[in-house]
Amino acid sequence: MLYYAQFDQQGRPDHRTANVTHVITQSCCSDTACVDACPVDAIHPRPDEVAFASAEMLYIDPVSCIDCGACIDVCPVDAIETDLALSSGAREFERINRMWFEVAPEAVETVAPGPGA
Numbered sequence: 001m002l003y004y005a006q007f008d009q010q011g012r013p014d015h016r017t018a019n020v021t022h023v024i025t026q027s028c029c030s031d032t033a034c035v036d037a038c039p040v041d042a043i044h045p046r047p048d049e050v051a052f053a054s055a056e057m058l059y060i061d062p063v064s065c066i067d068c069g070a071c072i073d074v075c076p077v078d079a080i081e082t083d084l085a086l087s088s089g090a091r092e093f094e095r096i097n098r099m100w101f102e103v104a105p106e107a108v109e110t111v112a113p114g115p116g117a
Helices: 034-035 050-054 070-074 092-103
Strands: 023-025 080-082
Touching: 023 092, 034 070, 070 080
Parallel strands: none
Antiparallel strands: 023 080
C-alpha cells in the first residue's frame, strides 16, 4: 500500500497524518541491517546521522516507507512488524515512529566527515 501524506502549511509532509505501515518496536537493537535493506532510505537515524549515537532505537518514516517489507526479513531481533501484526502492547510504537520524524527532523542531518576523511 502506497500512502501519500497530507502536507503542512510549509509544504512539508505531515508525519502526524501519515499511515504507519511498518513499525520498529522496543526490541530494536539498533543493528543497521534494516537501514541498508531499505530501498527508499526510510529508516533513521543512520550511522552517519547526528542522532545515531544517542538514539534509543531506529525509526521508520511513515511518509517515505513504501511498504515493501525488506526491513522485516533482515532484522536480527524481529523488532519490525507490519501495522496489522502489532500486538495491543506494541501499538504505541506506531505513534513513536511517526512522532520521531515530526519532532526531530534535524536528527536526520548527516555528520560532517572529520579531517582527512
